[in-house]
């Protein structure tokens with residue numbers, strides 16, 4: 575089978591991960607990179623690969639099957655519209671765009687075409703995530719009552735040197751919690767309302783140091799989530815899964831799903847039930863570990879992208895679905911600003 579031809583637009587931190595994943599995958603082949611920075615290009619082995627300064631030059635010269643967009647979020651929209659106009663399928667890094675007006679422009683540009691837009695919420699590709707979704711949706715915990723989660727770590731001081739990283743769009747809610755929100759929507763179902771508070775006692779920047787979120791899901795389950803980019807702790811997705819080579823893993827769980835008939839420690843998938851049918855607190859609890867291996871989710875995402883382009887698989891995440899994760903994340907920030915619960919329009 576001929577590998578699917580992919581171009582990458584934006585080869586910084588995450589774009590380089592995509593380029594390397596493409597270069598080590600049999601399903602896809604790198605045909606071009608669009609990147610204006612020589613420093614970014616110098617980090618990659620691009621011998622024989624066409625390089626362009628801008629997306630327009632790419633499409634004047636080549637017609638890839640698919641395009642990966644990994645430019646800063648404020649620069650997602652333009653190359654996305656150019657790629658769709660050129661007839662290319664898209665994998666856009668998360669968040670899909672900075673706001674819903676922009677993501678609607680992408681959805682409108684897609685209408686009437688046979689093209690697909692995936693969004694880089696790569697956690698959906700972990701086996702543990704798909705297993706947890708299945709366990710909860712099959713009712714193996716009984717009725718889902720609650721979920722609690724943490725994403726707490728300390729980012730290095732140099733991270734905050736650029737001024738834009740001190741502002742709220744680069745804060746941990748928009749940058750990091752959007753992953754957790756998308757994960758929770760995927761596993762538990764959609765979120766109907768959020769209330770959140772933040773504090774700024776470490777940095778004193780516009781962006782939050784800590785946020786606490788309360789959420790209500792459509793199925794009436796309640797959730798709490800604490801996040802901080804200023805708190806060394808072993809409880810964050812990157813620690814649990816060891817997915818980021820720069821962040822040494824701890825293997826500690828960072829979510830608990832709690833049901834009327836049992837609970838699930840996640841992502842290590844320890845399933846807790848009572849030894850008694852009625853589950854009273856007098857009976858000892860018992861646990862069983864569900865088998866799970868962490869694979870490279872970036873690679874799995876690319877394999878899926880290739881299968882979607884070939885028409886062999888349906889998208890695991892669409893532009894509409896990713897826009898909903900963006901809307902919930904924006905509602906968290908809106909709640910912080912207004913000091914009240916925000917009800918989301920039903921999806």
Ligand SMILES: NC(=O)c1ccc[n+]([C@@H]2O[C@H](COP(=O)([O-])OP(=O)(O)OC[C@H]3O[C@@H](n4cnc5c(N)ncnc54)[C@H](O)[C@@H]3O)[C@@H](O)[C@H]2O)c1
Pocket residue numbers: 583584585586587588589608609610611614627628629644645646647649667668669694695696
């Ligand atoms: N999936 C994840 O886990 C994850 C993690 C971090 C960041 N991200 C997302 O990835 C995107 C990129 O983040 P990053 O940390 O890699 O940023 P970055 O600043 O490290 O890299 C962006 C690159 O895009 C280039 N660029 C800027 N404008 C461009 C344009 N118009 N055309 C082509 N290239 C252009 C820059 O020169 C730079 O090399 C953001 O949307 C971010 O939210 C995703």
